[in-house]
Amino acid sequence: MTIVGLILAVLAFLLAWPIPAALARFRGDPISExxxxxxxxxxxxxxxxxxxxxxxxxxxxxxxPQGLLELLRGEAHTQLSLVAWVFLIIAVLLIGRLxxxxxxxxxxxxxxxxxxxxxxxxxxxPSATYPDTRIISTDxxxxxxLPKGPRKGTAVLSTGLIKALDENERTAVIAxxxxxxxxRHDVLVIPFAAWHRALPYFxxxxxxxxxxxxxxxxxxxxxxxxRVDPQxxxxxxxxxxxxxxxxxxxxxxxxxxxxxHPLDSTRIPVRLMSIGLAAVLLLVPTLLILTPAAFGI
Amino acid sequence: MGTLGxxxxxxxxxxxxxxxxxxxxxxxxxxxxxxxALTTVHTVxxxxxxxxxxxxxxxxxxxxxxxxxTREDHVAELMTEMLSQAPDRQAVxxxxxxxxxxxxxxxxxxxxxxxxxxxS
Numbered sequence: 001m002t003i004v005g006l007i008l009a010v011l012a013f014l015l016a017w018p019i020p021a022a023l024a025r026f027r028g029d030p031i032s033e034x035x036x037x038x039x040x041x042x043x044x045x046x047x048x049x050x051x052x053x054x055x056x057x058x059x060x061x062x063x064x065p066q067g068l069l070e071l072l073r074g075e076a077h078t079q080l081s082l083v084a085w086v087f088l089i090i091a092v093l094l095i096g097r098l099x100x101x102x103x104x105x106x107x108x109x110x111x112x113x114x115x116x117x118x119x120x121x122x123x124x125x126p127s128a129t130y131p132d133t134r135i136i137s138t139d140x141x142x143x144x145x146l147p148k149g150p151r152k153g154t155a156v157l158s159t160g161l162i163k164a165l166d167e168n169e170r171t172a173v174i175a176x177x178x179x180x181x182x183x184r185h186d187v188l189v190i191p192f193a194a195w196h197r198a199l200p201y202f203x204x205x206x207x208x209x210x211x212x213x214x215x216x217x218x219x220x221x222x223x224x225x226x227r228v229d230p231q232x233x234x235x236x237x238x239x240x241x242x243x244x245x246x247x248x249x250x251x252x253x254x255x256x257x258x259x260x261h262p263l264d265s266t267r268i269p270v271r272l273m274s275i276g277l278a279a280v281l282l283l284v285p286t287l288l289i290l291t292p293a294a295f296g297i
Numbered sequence: 298m299g300t301l302g303x304x305x306x307x308x309x310x311x312x313x314x315x316x317x318x319x320x321x322x323x324x325x326x327x328x329x330x331x332x333x334a335l336t337t338v339h340t341v342x343x344x345x346x347x348x349x350x351x352x353x354x355x356x357x358x359x360x361x362x363x364x365x366x367t368r369e370d371h372v373a374e375l376m377t378e379m380l381s382q383a384p385d386r387q388a389v390x391x392x393x394x395x396x397x398x399x400x401x402x403x404x405x406x407x408x409x410x411x412x413x414x415x416x417s
Contacts (some may be wrong), residue, residue: 061348110380116378119371119374121305121374122305122306122309123306123371123375126304136375137372138372140376142376142379142380
Protein backbone atom coordinates (compact mmCIF):
# COMPACT_ATOMS: atom_id res chain seq x y z
CA MET A 1 0.00 0.00 0.00
CA THR A 2 2.90 2.27 0.75
CA ILE A 3 4.15 1.41 -2.74
CA VAL A 4 0.84 2.45 -4.32
CA GLY A 5 1.03 5.66 -2.31
CA LEU A 6 4.57 6.29 -3.54
CA ILE A 7 3.62 5.62 -7.18
CA LEU A 8 0.69 8.03 -6.89
CA ALA A 9 2.92 10.64 -5.23
CA VAL A 10 5.46 10.37 -8.06
CA LEU A 11 2.62 10.63 -10.60
CA ALA A 12 1.24 13.70 -8.79
CA PHE A 13 4.69 15.28 -8.92
CA LEU A 14 5.12 14.54 -12.65
CA LEU A 15 1.67 16.00 -13.36
CA ALA A 16 2.38 19.06 -11.24
CA TRP A 17 5.61 20.10 -12.86
CA PRO A 18 7.44 18.42 -15.80
CA ILE A 19 4.32 17.36 -17.74
CA PRO A 20 2.55 20.79 -17.64
CA ALA A 21 5.85 22.51 -18.51
CA ALA A 22 6.25 20.23 -21.56
CA LEU A 23 2.59 20.58 -22.56
CA ALA A 24 2.81 24.39 -22.40
CA ARG A 25 5.61 24.30 -24.98
CA PHE A 26 3.70 21.96 -27.32
CA ARG A 27 2.33 23.83 -30.36
CA GLY A 28 -0.11 21.72 -32.29
CA ASP A 29 -3.82 21.25 -32.53
CA PRO A 30 -5.60 23.38 -29.89
CA ILE A 31 -8.40 20.85 -29.30
CA SER A 32 -5.84 18.10 -28.59
CA GLU A 33 -4.01 20.39 -26.21
CA UNK A 34 -7.18 21.33 -24.32
CA UNK A 35 -8.12 17.63 -23.98
CA UNK A 36 -4.65 16.87 -22.60
CA UNK A 37 -4.80 19.82 -20.19
CA UNK A 38 -8.15 18.65 -18.81
CA UNK A 39 -6.71 15.14 -18.34
CA UNK A 40 -3.55 16.48 -16.66
CA UNK A 41 -5.63 18.61 -14.28
CA UNK A 42 -7.98 15.78 -13.28
CA UNK A 43 -5.32 13.10 -13.15
CA UNK A 44 -3.03 15.35 -11.09
CA UNK A 45 -5.78 16.02 -8.56
CA UNK A 46 -6.69 12.31 -8.37
CA UNK A 47 -3.07 11.26 -7.87
CA UNK A 48 -2.50 13.84 -5.15
CA UNK A 49 -5.63 12.87 -3.24
CA UNK A 50 -5.04 9.15 -3.90
CA UNK A 51 -1.48 9.36 -2.57
CA UNK A 52 -2.60 11.03 0.65
CA UNK A 53 -5.40 8.47 1.10
CA UNK A 54 -3.10 5.50 0.42
CA UNK A 55 -0.82 6.61 3.27
CA UNK A 56 -3.82 7.26 5.46
CA UNK A 57 -5.63 3.90 5.46
CA UNK A 58 -4.70 1.29 8.01
CA UNK A 59 -1.84 -1.03 7.05
CA UNK A 60 -2.86 -4.50 6.00
CA UNK A 61 -6.02 -3.31 4.21
CA UNK A 62 -6.62 -5.21 0.97
CA UNK A 63 -7.77 -2.21 -1.07
CA UNK A 64 -8.07 1.54 -0.79
CA PRO A 65 -11.89 1.66 -1.19
CA GLN A 66 -12.24 -1.03 1.48
CA GLY A 67 -9.81 0.77 3.77
CA LEU A 68 -11.80 3.97 3.39
CA LEU A 69 -15.05 2.16 4.03
CA GLU A 70 -13.62 0.74 7.26
CA LEU A 71 -12.53 4.24 8.27
CA LEU A 72 -15.98 5.65 7.54
CA ARG A 73 -17.64 2.90 9.58
CA GLY A 74 -15.32 3.77 12.43
CA GLU A 75 -13.85 0.23 12.45
CA ALA A 76 -10.28 1.11 11.64
CA HIS A 77 -9.46 4.44 13.18
CA THR A 78 -8.09 2.94 16.40
CA GLN A 79 -5.35 1.20 14.40
CA LEU A 80 -4.21 4.40 12.68
CA SER A 81 -0.77 5.74 13.41
CA LEU A 82 -0.15 9.45 13.94
CA VAL A 83 1.35 9.71 10.45
CA ALA A 84 -1.73 8.06 8.95
CA TRP A 85 -3.94 10.57 10.76
CA VAL A 86 -1.90 13.45 9.32
CA PHE A 87 -2.28 12.06 5.80
CA LEU A 88 -5.99 11.50 6.34
CA ILE A 89 -6.45 15.10 7.41
CA ILE A 90 -4.39 16.31 4.42
CA ALA A 91 -6.53 14.20 2.05
CA VAL A 92 -9.80 15.47 3.50
CA LEU A 93 -8.65 19.11 3.40
CA LEU A 94 -7.39 18.69 -0.15
CA ILE A 95 -10.66 17.16 -1.39
CA GLY A 96 -12.62 19.90 0.39
CA ARG A 97 -10.43 22.65 -1.01
CA LEU A 98 -10.51 21.40 -4.61
CA UNK A 99 -14.25 20.77 -4.68
CA UNK A 100 -14.99 23.95 -2.72
CA UNK A 101 -12.98 26.06 -5.16
CA UNK A 102 -14.70 24.41 -8.12
CA UNK A 103 -18.14 25.32 -6.77
CA UNK A 104 -16.98 28.78 -5.70
CA UNK A 105 -15.41 29.52 -9.09
CA UNK A 106 -18.54 28.41 -10.89
CA UNK A 107 -20.80 30.66 -8.81
CA UNK A 108 -18.51 33.66 -8.70
CA UNK A 109 -18.09 33.48 -12.50
CA UNK A 110 -21.86 33.37 -12.84
CA UNK A 111 -22.36 36.28 -10.47
CA UNK A 112 -19.71 38.39 -12.22
CA UNK A 113 -21.33 37.58 -15.57
CA UNK A 114 -24.80 38.63 -14.41
CA UNK A 115 -23.42 41.89 -12.99
CA UNK A 116 -21.45 42.53 -16.18
CA UNK A 117 -24.62 41.90 -18.19
CA UNK A 118 -26.60 44.36 -16.04
CA UNK A 119 -24.06 47.16 -16.50
CA UNK A 120 -23.57 46.30 -20.17
CA UNK A 121 -27.27 46.73 -20.83
CA UNK A 122 -27.15 50.28 -19.48
CA UNK A 123 -24.06 51.21 -21.49
CA UNK A 124 -24.61 49.55 -24.85
CA UNK A 125 -27.12 49.45 -27.66
CA PRO A 126 -28.23 46.40 -29.60
CA SER A 127 -26.59 46.25 -33.02
CA ALA A 128 -28.91 46.93 -35.92
CA THR A 129 -26.83 44.73 -38.25
CA TYR A 130 -25.79 41.70 -36.19
CA PRO A 131 -28.07 39.48 -34.10
CA ASP A 132 -27.34 39.06 -30.36
CA THR A 133 -24.65 41.72 -30.57
CA ARG A 134 -24.34 44.91 -28.55
CA ILE A 135 -22.29 48.01 -29.27
CA ILE A 136 -20.53 49.75 -26.38
CA SER A 137 -19.33 53.30 -26.78
CA THR A 138 -15.61 53.42 -25.94
CA ASP A 139 -12.39 54.18 -27.81
CA UNK A 140 -10.81 50.90 -26.69
CA UNK A 141 -10.58 48.48 -29.63
CA UNK A 142 -12.27 45.47 -28.11
CA UNK A 143 -14.59 42.62 -28.98
CA UNK A 144 -15.63 40.00 -26.47
CA UNK A 145 -18.52 37.77 -25.56
CA LEU A 146 -20.67 37.22 -22.55
CA PRO A 147 -21.97 33.64 -22.30
CA LYS A 148 -25.45 32.96 -20.97
CA GLY A 149 -26.56 29.34 -20.94
CA PRO A 150 -26.17 26.85 -23.76
CA ARG A 151 -25.60 28.40 -27.17
CA LYS A 152 -26.85 31.78 -26.01
CA GLY A 153 -25.06 34.93 -25.08
CA THR A 154 -24.07 38.30 -26.34
CA ALA A 155 -21.19 39.39 -28.53
CA VAL A 156 -19.93 42.87 -27.61
CA LEU A 157 -18.15 45.26 -29.98
CA SER A 158 -16.73 48.65 -29.06
CA THR A 159 -17.28 51.72 -31.22
CA GLY A 160 -13.47 51.92 -31.28
CA LEU A 161 -13.34 48.50 -32.93
CA ILE A 162 -16.09 49.40 -35.40
CA LYS A 163 -14.08 52.43 -36.48
CA ALA A 164 -10.86 50.42 -36.77
CA LEU A 165 -12.22 47.51 -38.84
CA ASP A 166 -14.12 47.28 -42.11
CA GLU A 167 -17.40 45.41 -42.47
CA ASN A 168 -15.89 42.06 -43.53
CA GLU A 169 -13.39 42.17 -40.69
CA ARG A 170 -16.19 42.92 -38.22
CA THR A 171 -18.19 39.93 -39.50
CA ALA A 172 -15.09 37.77 -39.02
CA VAL A 173 -14.60 39.04 -35.46
CA ILE A 174 -18.23 38.28 -34.66
CA ALA A 175 -17.85 34.75 -36.09
CA UNK A 176 -14.89 34.29 -33.70
CA UNK A 177 -16.90 35.52 -30.71
CA UNK A 178 -19.92 33.39 -31.73
CA UNK A 179 -17.65 30.32 -31.77
CA UNK A 180 -16.74 31.02 -28.12
CA UNK A 181 -20.44 31.17 -27.26
CA UNK A 182 -21.62 28.22 -29.40
CA UNK A 183 -18.95 25.84 -28.11
CA ARG A 184 -19.13 27.02 -24.46
CA HIS A 185 -15.42 27.80 -24.22
CA ASP A 186 -16.08 29.47 -20.87
CA VAL A 187 -16.85 26.04 -19.39
CA LEU A 188 -13.43 24.71 -20.46
CA VAL A 189 -11.74 27.45 -18.44
CA ILE A 190 -13.71 27.00 -15.19
CA PRO A 191 -11.82 23.93 -13.82
CA PHE A 192 -8.47 25.62 -14.42
CA ALA A 193 -9.62 28.84 -12.81
CA ALA A 194 -10.72 26.66 -9.88
CA TRP A 195 -7.45 24.68 -9.63
CA HIS A 196 -5.52 27.94 -9.77
CA ARG A 197 -7.69 29.40 -7.06
CA ALA A 198 -7.24 26.28 -4.90
CA LEU A 199 -3.47 25.93 -5.36
CA PRO A 200 -2.13 29.33 -6.48
CA TYR A 201 1.44 28.51 -5.43
CA PHE A 202 1.63 25.55 -7.85
CA UNK A 203 3.07 27.05 -11.02
CA UNK A 204 1.28 24.29 -12.97
CA UNK A 205 -2.12 25.76 -12.15
CA UNK A 206 -1.10 29.17 -13.52
CA UNK A 207 0.46 27.60 -16.62
CA UNK A 208 -2.66 25.50 -17.16
CA UNK A 209 -5.06 28.43 -16.80
CA UNK A 210 -2.98 30.62 -19.07
CA UNK A 211 -2.64 27.88 -21.68
CA UNK A 212 -6.34 27.02 -21.78
CA UNK A 213 -7.22 30.73 -22.03
CA UNK A 214 -4.87 30.99 -25.01
CA UNK A 215 -6.07 27.73 -26.61
CA UNK A 216 -9.75 28.73 -26.64
CA UNK A 217 -8.79 31.77 -28.76
CA UNK A 218 -7.14 29.44 -31.30
CA UNK A 219 -10.14 27.10 -31.17
CA UNK A 220 -12.52 29.99 -31.86
CA UNK A 221 -10.34 31.02 -34.83
CA UNK A 222 -10.46 27.47 -36.24
CA UNK A 223 -14.23 27.29 -35.81
CA UNK A 224 -14.72 30.75 -37.35
CA UNK A 225 -12.90 29.53 -40.48
CA UNK A 226 -15.99 27.54 -41.38
CA ARG A 227 -18.00 30.75 -41.72
CA VAL A 228 -15.51 33.42 -42.78
CA ASP A 229 -12.31 33.81 -44.77
CA PRO A 230 -9.40 33.16 -42.36
CA GLN A 231 -7.33 35.78 -44.17
CA UNK A 232 -9.89 38.47 -43.28
CA UNK A 233 -9.99 37.34 -39.64
CA UNK A 234 -6.17 37.52 -39.60
CA UNK A 235 -6.39 41.08 -40.95
CA UNK A 236 -8.88 41.98 -38.21
CA UNK A 237 -6.58 40.55 -35.51
CA UNK A 238 -3.69 42.52 -37.03
CA UNK A 239 -5.66 45.80 -37.14
CA UNK A 240 -6.92 45.37 -33.57
CA UNK A 241 -3.38 44.58 -32.39
CA UNK A 242 -2.01 47.71 -34.08
CA UNK A 243 -4.61 49.90 -32.41
CA UNK A 244 -4.12 48.32 -29.00
CA UNK A 245 -0.49 48.06 -27.92
CA UNK A 246 -1.57 45.88 -25.03
CA UNK A 247 -3.04 43.31 -27.42
CA UNK A 248 0.16 42.94 -29.37
CA UNK A 249 1.49 40.04 -27.31
CA UNK A 250 2.54 36.69 -28.61
CA UNK A 251 -1.05 35.53 -28.89
CA UNK A 252 -2.02 37.93 -31.70
CA UNK A 253 1.11 36.96 -33.61
CA UNK A 254 0.37 33.27 -33.12
CA UNK A 255 -3.25 33.71 -34.24
CA UNK A 256 -2.22 35.60 -37.40
CA UNK A 257 0.39 32.95 -38.21
CA UNK A 258 -2.12 30.13 -37.81
CA UNK A 259 -4.85 31.92 -39.78
CA UNK A 260 -2.44 32.53 -42.65
CA HIS A 261 -1.91 28.79 -43.14
CA PRO A 262 -4.38 26.01 -43.88
CA LEU A 263 -5.31 23.82 -40.92
CA ASP A 264 -2.82 21.03 -40.26
CA SER A 265 -3.98 17.94 -42.15
CA THR A 266 -2.68 15.61 -39.42
CA ARG A 267 -4.91 17.21 -36.79
CA ILE A 268 -7.49 14.38 -36.73
CA PRO A 269 -5.00 11.55 -36.00
CA VAL A 270 -3.24 13.85 -33.51
CA ARG A 271 -6.59 14.46 -31.83
CA LEU A 272 -7.36 10.73 -31.60
CA MET A 273 -3.93 10.06 -30.13
CA SER A 274 -4.42 12.85 -27.60
CA ILE A 275 -7.77 11.43 -26.52
CA GLY A 276 -6.11 8.02 -26.07
CA LEU A 277 -3.30 9.57 -24.07
CA ALA A 278 -5.79 11.54 -21.96
CA ALA A 279 -7.68 8.30 -21.22
CA VAL A 280 -4.45 6.62 -20.10
CA LEU A 281 -3.59 9.62 -17.90
CA LEU A 282 -6.96 9.34 -16.18
CA LEU A 283 -6.99 5.53 -15.95
CA VAL A 284 -3.59 5.11 -14.26
CA PRO A 285 -4.44 6.86 -10.97
CA THR A 286 -8.05 5.60 -11.07
CA LEU A 287 -6.94 1.96 -11.36
CA LEU A 288 -4.22 2.41 -8.76
CA ILE A 289 -6.81 3.76 -6.35
CA LEU A 290 -9.62 1.30 -7.08
CA THR A 291 -8.16 -2.13 -7.83
CA PRO A 292 -7.23 -4.40 -4.94
CA ALA A 293 -4.64 -6.10 -7.18
CA ALA A 294 -2.55 -2.93 -7.18
CA PHE A 295 -2.17 -3.31 -3.43
CA GLY A 296 -0.51 -6.66 -3.85
CA ILE A 297 2.70 -5.18 -5.21
CA MET B 298 -42.23 52.68 -25.39
CA GLY B 299 -39.66 49.90 -25.74
CA THR B 300 -38.56 47.32 -23.22
CA LEU B 301 -37.78 47.91 -19.55
CA GLY B 302 -34.08 47.51 -20.37
CA UNK B 303 -34.19 50.31 -22.93
CA UNK B 304 -36.10 52.47 -20.49
CA UNK B 305 -33.48 51.94 -17.81
CA UNK B 306 -30.82 52.92 -20.32
CA UNK B 307 -32.59 56.18 -21.25
CA UNK B 308 -33.11 57.06 -17.60
CA UNK B 309 -29.43 56.44 -16.82
CA UNK B 310 -28.37 58.48 -19.86
CA UNK B 311 -30.45 61.41 -18.55
CA UNK B 312 -29.11 61.08 -15.00
CA UNK B 313 -25.51 60.82 -16.20
CA UNK B 314 -25.68 64.22 -17.94
CA UNK B 315 -27.29 65.94 -14.93
CA UNK B 316 -24.58 66.12 -12.27
CA UNK B 317 -26.95 67.63 -9.67
CA UNK B 318 -29.38 64.78 -10.05
CA UNK B 319 -33.00 64.82 -11.14
CA UNK B 320 -36.35 64.30 -9.48
CA UNK B 321 -38.75 61.76 -10.92
CA UNK B 322 -40.96 64.52 -12.37
CA UNK B 323 -37.96 66.25 -13.96
CA UNK B 324 -36.91 62.93 -15.47
CA UNK B 325 -40.38 62.46 -16.96
CA UNK B 326 -40.07 65.90 -18.56
CA UNK B 327 -36.54 65.23 -19.87
CA UNK B 328 -37.84 62.02 -21.43
CA UNK B 329 -41.08 63.67 -22.60
CA UNK B 330 -40.83 62.15 -26.09
CA UNK B 331 -41.39 58.74 -24.48
CA UNK B 332 -44.64 59.91 -22.83
CA UNK B 333 -43.97 58.07 -19.58
CA ALA B 334 -46.31 57.97 -16.62
CA LEU B 335 -44.75 59.19 -13.37
CA THR B 336 -45.33 55.75 -11.80
CA THR B 337 -43.32 54.14 -14.62
CA VAL B 338 -40.45 56.54 -13.93
CA HIS B 339 -40.64 55.63 -10.24
CA THR B 340 -40.60 51.90 -11.04
CA VAL B 341 -37.54 52.25 -13.25
CA UNK B 342 -35.76 54.43 -10.67
CA UNK B 343 -36.36 52.00 -7.82
CA UNK B 344 -35.08 49.15 -9.98
CA UNK B 345 -31.93 51.14 -10.76
CA UNK B 346 -31.55 52.03 -7.09
CA UNK B 347 -31.82 48.38 -6.09
CA UNK B 348 -29.17 47.43 -8.66
CA UNK B 349 -26.89 50.12 -7.21
CA UNK B 350 -26.72 52.44 -10.21
CA UNK B 351 -28.52 55.44 -8.68
CA UNK B 352 -28.76 56.82 -5.19
CA UNK B 353 -31.62 58.86 -3.77
CA UNK B 354 -31.11 62.15 -1.96
CA UNK B 355 -33.86 62.06 0.67
CA UNK B 356 -32.89 65.34 2.35
CA UNK B 357 -35.02 67.36 -0.06
CA UNK B 358 -38.51 66.99 -1.46
CA UNK B 359 -39.13 65.78 -4.05
CA UNK B 360 -36.30 63.24 -3.72
CA UNK B 361 -33.48 63.67 -6.20
CA UNK B 362 -31.78 60.78 -7.95
CA UNK B 363 -28.03 60.85 -8.60
CA UNK B 364 -25.74 58.49 -10.47
CA UNK B 365 -23.52 56.35 -8.21
CA UNK B 366 -20.69 56.23 -10.78
CA THR B 367 -20.05 58.09 -14.01
CA ARG B 368 -20.69 56.40 -17.30
CA GLU B 369 -16.93 56.34 -17.97
CA ASP B 370 -16.29 54.58 -14.65
CA HIS B 371 -18.78 51.88 -15.55
CA VAL B 372 -17.21 51.43 -19.00
CA ALA B 373 -13.77 51.21 -17.36
CA GLU B 374 -15.15 48.65 -14.90
CA LEU B 375 -16.38 46.41 -17.73
CA MET B 376 -13.19 46.79 -19.75
CA THR B 377 -11.06 46.03 -16.69
CA GLU B 378 -13.02 42.91 -15.92
CA MET B 379 -12.97 41.72 -19.51
CA LEU B 380 -9.24 42.38 -19.96
CA SER B 381 -8.37 40.72 -16.66
CA GLN B 382 -9.53 37.44 -18.19
CA ALA B 383 -7.43 37.93 -21.32
CA PRO B 384 -4.49 35.58 -21.62
CA ASP B 385 -1.93 38.06 -22.93
CA ARG B 386 0.56 39.46 -20.47
CA GLN B 387 0.14 42.81 -22.20
CA ALA B 388 -3.61 42.56 -21.87
CA VAL B 389 -3.21 42.07 -18.16
CA UNK B 390 -1.18 45.27 -18.04
CA UNK B 391 -4.02 47.01 -19.83
CA UNK B 392 -6.17 46.37 -16.80
CA UNK B 393 -4.51 49.40 -15.21
CA UNK B 394 -5.17 51.69 -18.16
CA UNK B 395 -8.80 52.17 -17.22
CA UNK B 396 -8.04 53.49 -13.78
CA UNK B 397 -5.35 56.06 -14.60
CA UNK B 398 -5.63 59.48 -16.15
CA UNK B 399 -5.57 60.15 -19.89
CA UNK B 400 -1.98 61.47 -19.72
CA UNK B 401 -0.78 58.41 -17.83
CA UNK B 402 -2.58 56.22 -20.33
CA UNK B 403 -0.72 57.82 -23.23
CA UNK B 404 2.61 57.41 -21.42
CA UNK B 405 1.85 53.77 -20.66
CA UNK B 406 0.77 53.12 -24.22
CA UNK B 407 4.01 54.61 -25.53
CA UNK B 408 5.99 52.54 -23.10
CA UNK B 409 4.19 49.37 -24.11
CA UNK B 410 4.68 50.17 -27.78
CA UNK B 411 8.42 50.78 -27.28
CA UNK B 412 8.89 47.60 -25.29
CA UNK B 413 7.18 45.68 -28.03
CA UNK B 414 9.32 47.10 -30.80
CA UNK B 415 12.54 46.43 -28.89
CA UNK B 416 11.43 42.83 -28.30
CA SER B 417 10.69 42.01 -31.90
